[in-house]
Amino acid sequence: MHTIAPLQNNSGRLNPLKPEHYGAIQSHLRYPTFVSCPEKSNIYLFDFISSSGPKTDGPHLFTNSDDFETHIATTAKPHTRIVSICSQNSMRPLGVTEQAMRKLINTYGIDATFLDLAVSFGDKPQSADAGHGAMTVRQKEDGSYDMQYLFAYAEHNAAQGNVPWTIRQTCVFHRYNPAGSGNLWIFFHARPRSKMQQQIETEIISQHAGVSKSWYSMHLLVISAYIGNWRWCIRSLGEEIEKTVDIALTLDLSKADHDKDGLIRLLTPQYLGDKLLPLSSRLKIALETVRKLDEINTVFQSKGFLTDDDSQRFANEMAYYKTTIEGYLKSVEVLEGKVKGISDLLAVALNLKGQTVANEINDKMLQLTSEAFEDNATVRVVTLVTLIYLPASFVSTLLGMNLFEFGDSNGQGFTISKQFWIFVVAAVPLTMLTLGSWYIITKRQVKLRQKRKEERAGSVMC
Template sequence: MSNKSAYPTFCQPDDPVNISIYESEGSTVDKLTKSVFTENRLFTQHVDTIPSPQLRIISIHSLSSPLPLQISKDALEFLQTKFNIGPELWDLTSTFGNKPLGAAAAEGAMRVQQGPNGIQDCQNHRTDSHFLLRGGPGRWTIRQAGIFHRQDTKNLQNLWVFFHAGRGTAMEKELDAFASKSHGNLSTDTSWFTLHQIALTSCLGGWRSYVEHLGNKVDKYFGGTLSFIDGSMNNTTKGQGDGNLADIHDTRNRLLDLPSRLMTTLDTLQKLEAVSLASSSQQRNKENDFGKLATSALYYKEHLEPLVKGVDIIKEKVKDTLNMIEIGLSFRMTSKMLDVNNRMVDLNQNMLDANKQLLQLGNKNFDDNATVKIVTLVTLIYLPASLVSSVLGMNLFDFDNDTAGFKISNKFWIFIVATLILAVITLSGWFVWAHKEGMMRRRFIYLKQDAPRATGRTLSMIVIEA
C-alpha cells in the first residue's frame, strides 16, 4: 500500500532508532527481559543470533503520528524474511508517516490466517483517541496502532510485533509493566489474554470520552445557534452567533469518519471473540484465558456499540445546527436587504421631492423669463420710435387755431415707416442673436451628455482591437 505523506514511513538505515524487545528466558516464560536498541544493525543482529524464545514481543514506535517509524525499511524487511511473514506486516505500517486519514478509516479489521504446522497469524490495524496536555488547555488527537501476532502451537512459540505512535504511550507502559512482573509459568493462553488485553485497553479506553467531548461541543454550538437565530429574528444580534462555523465544520469532519473507525474496531472485537472461543474449546481446562479474552472482547463490543449510535445522533445535531445557522444567516440577509430597500425608497422619495422643488423653481424662472421677454419686446419696439421722434424733433403735431385742436403733420407717414423699419431691424437682430445663443447652449449640453457614451465606445473599440 502506498503512503503519500510529508514524511516517509520508515527512518533511514543510519538514523538513531528506539526498538524494544521483550523476551522470555530459557524454556519457560516466567520472566521477561527487555532490550532497547538504538541502531537498526544491532536490532537485526540480535534477532538473527538469538534463538526464538517461547515469547518475544517487539515494540516499534514513532515519535508522533506524522513522523516515521523508528525502524528502517531494511530492518523490517529482514524481520519479515526471518519469520516468513506475508505482506500483511507492511499493511500495518502503511498509515505511519502521516496522520490517520479519513479515507482509510474503514481499513484494518482483524484478519486471521492459518499456516502450515499449526502456525496462526493475526493482525489488525487500529486507531484510538488520546487527550494531550502540553502546557495548554489540551486537545484530542487520533493515533494509529498496528498489531501482529504469530502463534506456533507446535513449538509453543509466540511472536508479537506492536507498531504505535507517540512517546510514552499507554501501550508501551503496559508492556513495561507486563515485563516487570514475575508470571510464573506464563502459558500460551495467558500471554494471549494479557497481550490482547493490553492492546484493547490502550486502544479503546479513550473512545467514550472522545465521543462525549464531541457531544458536549455540539450541544454548546446548538445552544449558541438558537441564541443567534433568536437575535437575528429580533434584530438584536451583534454577529457573534455565526463565529463558531470553523469549529462546527471541524467537529463535523471528525464525526464523518468516526463511525467507520468504531465499526472497524467492532469487527476486530467480533473476530477476536470468535477466535478466542474456538481456542478455548480446544483446551482441556474450560476455565482458561482464551475464554476470558472472549468475555473481555464481548464487553468492549457492548461498550462500543452504543457509541456508534451516539455518534449518529451527534451527526444529526450537527446537521440541524448547520441548517439553523443557514436559516439565521438567510433571515439576517433578508432583513438587511429589506433595510437597504427601505433606505433606497426613502432616498428616491427625497429625490422626487427635490425634483418637484426644481420643477417649481423652473416654472418660476419660466414666468420670469416670459415677463423679461415681454418687457424686451416692448422696449425693442419703443426704442426705434423714441429714436425717430428724437430725430424728427417731435414736429408730428401742430395746433390748429381754427379748430382749437391738434392737427397731424402731413409727413407723419415718415415717422411710421422709419419706426417700423427700425423695429424690424432691431427685433430681427435680437431674434438672430437669441437663436445663436440657444444653439450654442444646446450644443454644449449635448456634448456634455454625450461625453461618457463616447468614452464607452472608445473603450469598447480598445477592447475589441486588443
C-alpha cells in the same frame, strides 16, 4: 495506495520483502516511516525460550537497529518473541530502520501486507485513513495464524488546553501457533513509554513463565488500555458542542457585534463536525476488529486450542467491548445530529438577518424614491412657473434693448433700429450651434452605452 507486494509466488511460498517494496510507496508519504540512522532506534524485545519452565531471555532494549538485526539473525527462534517499537512522537518515524524491519519480516515469513500497516506511522493519523486497518487473519501452511490490525485511540493532551484530545494509533501483529513454537508479537507505538508499552512490561513481569499461555492476553491489553478513552474524548467534544448551542441560542443578531459573532459561531459547528466524522469510521474499525477477535476465538475453541472456560471468558470480554463501542457510535451519531441542527439554526438565523437587512434597505430606497419624486414634483412646479414667466421675460428683455424706441419728446412713435438684423444674425446661429452640440453629444453617449452593453453581452456568452 501503491500495491506493496504479491502475497505469494508461483510455488505458493511468500515472496521475501525487498527494499523496492518500501521505495515504491515512499513517494506517497509526507514523512518517512522508519528512521534512517540506526542509532536512533527504540526497540524493546523479550524472548520466552520454551514452554517448559520459566526460561526467558530479556527484556532487551536496542537503541541501534544493527544490534537488533544481529540478535534476531544469530539467536534461534524462541517459543514466543515480543517486539515493541516506539516512535519518538506521533510525527516522527518508528524507532527502527527499514532494513531491520525487513529483516524481521523476512526472518518470520510475515506477509508483505504488514508493511501496509507500518507505513501508517511517521505521521499523525490521517482522516483519509480512518477506515483503514481492520483486523485480518491468515492461516499458514504449518497451522499457525497471523493476525494484524491498527487500533486508533484518543489520548488526553493536558499540555495543550485548546486541543485536549489527540488521535493516536498502535499496530499489532500476532502469530499464534497452536503447536506452541514460533509465536510472535509485534507492537508499534506512537511514543515511548506509551500506556500499552508499560502494560506489556507489567504483564511480562507478572507472569512467572514470562508470557501468559492464553493466545488473547495481549489483545485484551491493547483494547483495555485504550478503548475507554473514547468515552471521554466524545464527552469533551459534546461539551464543546453544548457551549456552542448555548451561545447560538442566546445570540441577538439585531446587534452589530452579535451579527459578527454569528458568522464566527457558524464556523464552530462545522469544525466540530469535521472532528466527529472520522471518529465514526475509527470506531467502526475498532468494532470490526473486536468482532473478528470474537470470531477467531470461536474457531480456536471449536478446534480445541483452548478450554471452554478460556473461550467463554474471552467471549464475555468481547461482548462487553462490542456493546461499549456500539454505544460510542450512537453517542457520535447524536452529536453529529446536534452539530447539524445548530448549523442549520445559525444558517437560518443569519439568513433571516440578511433578509431583514435587505428589507430595511428596500424601505430606505423606497423612502428615497418618494423623496426624489417629491423633489421632482417641486422641480416641475418651478419649471412650470418659469415657463409662465419666460415669454413675458423674453418680451421685456427684447423690448428693453436699444434696438427699439417707444417715443420721444418730439412725439415720434414706436420705431425699430435699422441695426436689428445684428441681433438676428448673432442669436440664430448661436441657437443652432447650441442645439447641434447637444444633439452630437447625446448621440455619442447613446453609441457609447450601446457599445458597452454589447461588450458585456459578449463577455457573458464567453
